[in-house]
Amino acid sequence: MKIETHLLDQQTKIETWLRSQFHRTPPPFYSSVDLRNSGFKLAPVDTNLFPAGFNNLNPAFLPLCIQAVQAAVERICPDAARLLVVPENHTRNMFYLEALATLVDIIRRAGFEVRVGSLLPDLDAPREILLPSGRSLLLEPVIRDGNEVRVGDFQPCAVLLNNDLSSGAPAILQGLSRPVVPPMALGWHRRLKSEHFAQYRRVAFEFAQLIDLDPWFIDPLFRKCGEINFMRREGEDCVATNTAALLDDIKRKYDEYGVDKEPFVIVKADSGTYGMGIMTVRNAEEIYVLNRKQRTSMSASKEGQSITKVILQEGVYSFETFGPDHAVAEPVVYMIDRYVVGGFYRLHTERGPDENLNAPGMKFEPLSFAEPCNNPDQAQPPDAGPNRFYAYGVVARLALLAAAREAKMCE
């Protein structure tokens, strides 16, 4: 059973269903979804609602981003045309700042006025940052006036968050009369991966019924544990017990479909990001014998937030490789509004097919999406480029729909 074939055969049914779903539950402004493709399974493993990395997309597809931004902003600000982008507080992470500059560029080319409002605590005047690409970014301090925000005399019709709020929802953005998109309730200070994947499980179930598929082919099994402190060895039993149960569940599915591979589990912070606080576990006993380095890395996430909750997720092998070094590759799909606008492969030559690739040493292959994801070709074999990418775009949009339902829960 090739998942790609199944999705291609039912394309019209799928698109109709997605359309009606997003009609009912509008998608978040933008999103990037990490997928893993083991050949027998194609599943999302992380859904980012404050995506960076737009500079890694194939520049040939920027027009798709522009068109999608026009549709997305029109829904938020039907008349006005001024967006304030509030980014992460990075000033030296040039990868991030280049991505931010590309995002700003896309919005500007879509015909909107856009400025960057920084939350950097020590920023008291506009600060220009020159980028390696030769571009520059102007970070301006956000000013609060009553229930409006501005930078200088620029009053936006909406705030576009590109900050995942790992350290909490900033007071300066609370209670505004203008929309903040995506809503702050979707920041990592509140959001839990386990809630996302609980929503995704329901989406996958409905979708699988629609096209007559075992949802397991697109849905990673998971369990969760709270009250965890890896440093103080608190909650280990919960993690070990659930890991064992999850490994059993995966084994049963592997047996059902004759998959001759060793099951594995990914343990990760339930609200973690940046690829931090993630480990691969092949045997529940490993949980009791973690070394100091492993305990440390599982104790704090981005910006030093301590990890007290984890999600245990079925590991999905990545049997895609790229280039002469056969680097393990996982696709990352970008969406703006409900449109798939591009993507790239995340590559890592030092990691195995059962490991997290979002780690120092990763590379991006912007050109590997040779064709955009919305352009399947029935005349080609199911795993030909455009068709595989169509399948990626479908599964990524299922994760987007799960995120849309998360957002609706928060309203």
Place this chain on the structure above:
Amino acid sequence: MKIETHLLDQQTKIETWLRSQFHRTPPPFYSSVDLRNSGFKLAPVDTNLFPAGFNNLNPAFLPLCIQAVQAAVERICPDAARLLVVPENHTRNMFYLEALATLVDIIRRAGFEVRVGSLLPDLDAPREILLPSGRSLLLEPVIRDGNEVRVGDFQPCAVLLNNDLSSGAPAILQGLSRPVVPPMALGWHRRLKSEHFAQYRRVAFEFAQLIDLDPWFIDPLFRKCGEINFMRREGEDCVATNTAALLDDIKRKYDEYGVDKEPFVIVKADSGTYGMGIMTVRNAEEIYVLNRKQRTSMSASKEGQSITKVILQEGVYSFETFGPDHAVAEPVVYMIDRYVVGGFYRLHTERGPDENLNAPGMKFEPLSFAEPCNNPDQAQPPDAGPNRFYAYGVVARLALLAAAREAKMCE
């Protein structure tokens, strides 16, 4: 004064205005606009609401068409997903049929079910036509059931007309409970170019006020005459008098801006299409001394419809040339919904810069739009490719807005 510079400088203002205009007056489903660029003037000369020629677009930009079709159809059929395309009654015009196949392909890739319902009078069973590209098209007879139409057991949620209705609105499509888009009232059996350009004149005036421009830079002057029969030499005085007046008006504008060129006028059928019934006039006296061939060509339009009304339009030189032969070139811009999705140059090596290029011997240069029109680059000079194309996209959308207002008048 470069028009391109002016448009680029005010991009945000322009996009905001177009957005609010199309919010108020939704655009027709699709459109292609013929432009002429004389360097000192950039103006639409024909707006086609039943465009063929999608196969001449750069295939790299098909994803833009797909995304735009998704937005357009969603507005017409929020839930259902079945479109019936009703094409021209051509069976041997392979250029047209290839264009039709590309249109069908775009709609299918956008995730809709689509079939082709032909109005061919002698078609009593589905008929497959093999195309030079190796593709095939299935033409099926349209069947009327009460106030619905179908082909076979396929019941569409809407009819997409790709037939300009030169011979009238077919009874089988009248009084349907489902939408017909574009509305039949925009067919050439009722539509007049002079009404379109009267709407365009108002649009150009409003737009020119917005960005502080003499509207003449984007608006071709025109006059009109009814009760014409070139064969029987009826109405010649009206045409000659108005041609003389128009030549004077153009001369005054040329003098105002120091344009050292000879004014000319294009006389064309007020509801003509396919480049038929068009002539260039440099002197009003010419009208009285037309030869037999000229009279014949000005007497009947597509499908033998007789020409009784003409529009006299300011001729706009085309000083763009293309290729080693310096073929005279005019840009044709394609839009789906309110999105510019591509275009090409129409070329003619046998025609001068003051002549109609839509004539036997014309060629298309699909690759010459090296960049899509929605992607201006402030960092490049105003007449660099992406910026010139941005200007084309703006003026084409002004013509689209005029067509939207025409449609509203017909409601």
